[in-house]
Amino acid sequence: MSKSNSQSYVCGLDAAIDVVGGKWKVLLLWTLSEGEKRFGELKRCLDGVSEKMLIQHLRELERDGVVHREVHHVVPPKVQYSLTEFGVSLNDALRPLGAWGCEHKTRLEAIRNTPDDTSDAEDLAATPASRSA
Amino acid sequence: MSKSNSQSYVCGLDAAIDVVGGKWKVLLLWTLSEGEKRFGELKRCLDGVSEKMLIQHLRELERDGVVHREVHHVVPPKVQYSLTEFGVSLNDALRPLGAWGCEHKTRLEAIRNTPDDTSDAEDLAATPASRSA
DNA sequence: CCTCGCACTCACCCTACGGTAGGTACCTTA
């Protein structure tokens, strides 16, 4: 992502979103929170991710210090990925957000699956009808 | 964003990230958490956002039900944006993440400002010949 | 009269994010 890279984050949220803002990043964290996993396992767990993206995101997460990469120099290559304490703390910080998303996910899915309502009938030129949150 | 749009979210985190995953979304939420603000105010608060993105993100957040848009039909147009209860709950859910980011933001900034280390000396493809383990 | 500010809209452009496909070095199994 790197939305505001190479300059100061405003409130910390930027930083966090920056770390976690890839397409598969949160899935990776989520999956790794179950425990150590190797590359192929992750690939199978995420199901749909391309190897390129998996590696890329793993590298970024490693670089950010949230995942640990352990290479075993054995004949069929074996690499274990796991969360660092940093990553665990990140996962903890993400938990409320996950709960929020879980709680409202059906609603959000519904919104996103509507064929684009464009329900701005009451825009700058219509009756200010009663709306409710 | 819409990383996995029109299909089920895996763990709720996807959904949340989807809502909040724009470049300025979290900043918007953060800014709006201070209270009702009008368009120009937001523009000045975020400082650097283009009007297009501001509107776009505001629209998306409105569509997701996290911000409320109130149009006053006065001669110089006046539009007030505020958080809905939904948005407030989202902000609450984001707070730990913000705290996490705040706590580690210097570290993350440092990582992101390093001119790309590529410190993988012991990789799988480092020494092409001498690797018999 | 000209311009500015508000709150947008529209058109164009460019980057980077993400996907696809093919290749690598080594060993195991059929």
Next chain:
DNA sequence: TAAGGTACCTACCGTAGGGTGAGTGCGAGG
């Protein structure tokens, strides 16, 4: 001998996310 698995790398390519700049309708200020 061929196929397959492991953990990658590399090049190419399409799209969408984001940026720039102009225009709009209206009143206020210089």
